[in-house]
Amino acid sequence: MASQPLRLCGGKNIKQFKMFLVAQHIEKSYGTYKALDDVCLEVREGSIFGLLGPNGAGKTTLIRIINRISRADKGEILLENRQMTDRDVQQIGYLPEERGLYRKMKVGEQAVYLAQLKGLARRDAERRLMEWFDKFEIGGWWNRRVEELSKGMQQKIQFIVTVLHEPRLLIFDEPFSGFDPLNATLLKNEILQLKEKGATVIFSTHNMASVEELCDDIALINRSKVVLGGSVDEIRRSYSRNIYQVEIEGSPEGLQLPSWCRQIEACDGHSLKLSLGEGKRSNDLLGVLLPQCNILSFSEVLPSMNDIFIANVKKGGDDE
16 A cells, blocks of 8 residues: 555645554534544554644544544545455454453353454463463462452453454554553553564553653544644654753852843753753853853753644643
8 A cells, every 4th residue: 555644634744654554534423412523534554643632622532543443424534545344353353441241150161262252262362362471470360250350450451352363453542541650651662562573553642641652643533623733752752842951060150141041941960951042052052051051961941742732622622
């Protein structure tokens, strides 16, 4: 398949990439409530795509449409440049936000049953499950009932079953909810490894730190519409406020700064944060500092995805 541009509907081409999944002009209503309004997005093959937005924005509705659980009123989902069908669900691993295991069943018995629903033979399912259970250090729970497991441990089981049949597309809805930092890191590392093995990943989350750590691209949905999308790095750079963090040898107290350079934050004894005036760039700042001091580190301060998320949601009139 020829490369296609990464863009949102009506948007500007950003880069040329091979697309794995494309949502075109998706609309979905429930009675008088419009859950999705002309939503378009494109997911690069072998990438991690973050689906962001406040509660009720339409993220889960879109995920359910991609999974063929719900039908769009208008629009279509393309998989590898062709219209998606029910048979393609076999290529998807879906971990919904609503967790659900049969509490009275034994862990191993239930995991094998769910793996068989994914098309794996029992022997192959048991072998793969044992490997994953050992990796997640839960092998001793194989014959315990699900109700004896903590919430985090149950989520580990569901994550394993989601990825066990090695689907090409993985969809996680709030995958880090309920995990402590150690297990959240374990899950992030596994997601990165799945990407390295060729899987394409879509995940919905409110954890903006995870977005910066994992995602190649994002789409932010607010009030049923995509309001921001593209590469995480390029989005953060587009919101740059021309602020730089500088660490120098010695004290910054004697530095002579021009009127277009303003210190905006007192840092420790050897560093300072500076805001540059319109039209000024890093080279201009370096030209002022180098004759006066020895620079140990110099970096641009970019806004976090959390800051960008809040700014765009508030701009849309949502106080959440």
